[in-house]
Amino acid sequence: MILAKRPEVDRFLARPDPAVRAVLLHGKDRSGVGERATTLGRTVVKDLNDPFNVTLLTDADLDAGDGRLEDALAAMSMMGGRRLVRVRLGAAKAGIDKALADAVKRHADGEFNPETLLVIETDALGRDSALRKTAEAAQGAAAIACYEDETGDVARMTREALAADKVGLTSDALERFVARLPRERGLMRQEIERLALYIGPGSGRTLDLDGLEAHLGVEPDASLQDAALDAFGGRAEKAQGALRRAFAEGESAVSALRQLSLHLQKLRRIAVLTANGAGPKEAAKAAGVFWKQEAEMLRQARSWRLELLEEVHESVYATDAAVRSTGSPDQLLAERLLLEVSARARRAGL
Structure with missing residues (x-):
């Protein structure tokens, strides 16, 4: 059937x-x-x-x-x-x-x-x-x-998820938010949850376009994003430093793995789109890449083949399971994975 x-x-x-x-x-x-x-x-x-x-x-x-x-x-x-x-x-x-x-x-x-x-x-x-x-x-x-969600489906998912938290977006803000979302179901839900937390669950607030732009400019986990960007770029020392800075700021190993996964999915999305005829800039935009990181992400995408990204995906999945185990040295496990990704990036030519 x-x-x-x-x-x-x-x-x-x-x-x-x-x-x-x-x-x-x-x-x-x-x-x-x-x-x-x-x-x-x-x-x-x-x-x-x-x-x-x-x-x-x-x-x-x-x-x-x-x-x-x-x-x-x-x-x-x-x-x-x-x-x-x-x-x-x-x-x-x-x-x-x-x-x-x-x-x-x-x-x-x-x-x-x-x-x-x-x-x-x-x-x-x-x-x-x-x-x-x-x-x-x-x-x-x-x-x-399981095909990628159409724009209308993403908008519906966003409205329903925000409504469940008794918050919302104006029509122009919703259009802007949906346009920047990566088309990976899990990543979309993470970004929607993050937006709901920013608006304030249960507050009844409806965010307009200016309010959304303020949210998009807020990066509370910037150190983790830097760590992921540097790791996939083959810059082990910078990645390690950013990760340790994030931990000092109170970020968790689970959040670190989430950022690695988010970065990986963006690279995979770019690779799939370009392989199907999309232009690099078009692919980066569809993957939800921030414009300031576009050049670096496209540089990385040229070296990270899909099969290599799948191998990293398996490592992230295994590490996430280990990190969530009671009594695990979660920060050490996350740092080890970060260094593994950096080493793979260097072998890929980055």
């Missing part, structure tokens, strides 16, 4: 058809893929970290070839009820694509535990993908392509 139109996708994510046992979410917007997978997963279990009813698998687990996916799909809940199996993939691999296609077909046909929902998250898949073909054709499966 193919789900393409936004209303039908939203309805399915909120209340999936119980006959559907496997769902493929794929697209260039990995934040959008992850957000939809989370929404879908919560219809099955309340806690996505439940060790008894949730299994998370990655490329490495599937590469092992020891039947972990089949075991997870066949397992029964110890406490009764439904189970969730999430498969989160990085770069597409032909072997894994075929293996997952086979698993989706078998699960959709009822070979495994019918009370288990299989959710697969991956990059955009071409029409030659066996996994995509199977998910689209099988009766007990669904395929959802």
